Amino acid sequence: MSFASKLTERVTIQYPAMSDDGYGGKTIAWTDLATVFAQVMPVYVGISERVIADQTAATAGYRVNIRVRTDVTAAMRILWKSHTLGIHSLHETDHMLSMLTYEENL
Secondary structure, eight states: OOTGGGOOEEEEEEEEEEEEOSSSOEEEEEEEEEEEEEEEEEEEEEEEEEEETTEEEEEEEEEEEEEOOSSOOTTOEEEETTEEEEEEEEEEOSSEEEEEEEEEOO
């Protein structure tokens, strides 16, 4: 099975755009970079639960593979279905960009 045939999910890659909030601070607005086909696979990274401010917070991991791109960085995020995935690390081969991502507050 070819790599392209495994790209069955649509994901949107977003980058942060900083702007002044008018009170001396900064706000982050997420802007779409591209919507691409991807392979999204859950990975077991030791899903952990911890209590923050009397609420339980959980983290889950996903591996997201797309066709190689040179404009994606770890400062960006991925939107997939109803999930917002922060990019933890990137690994590039000749034809594929593989991203290890995490989702917080499940």
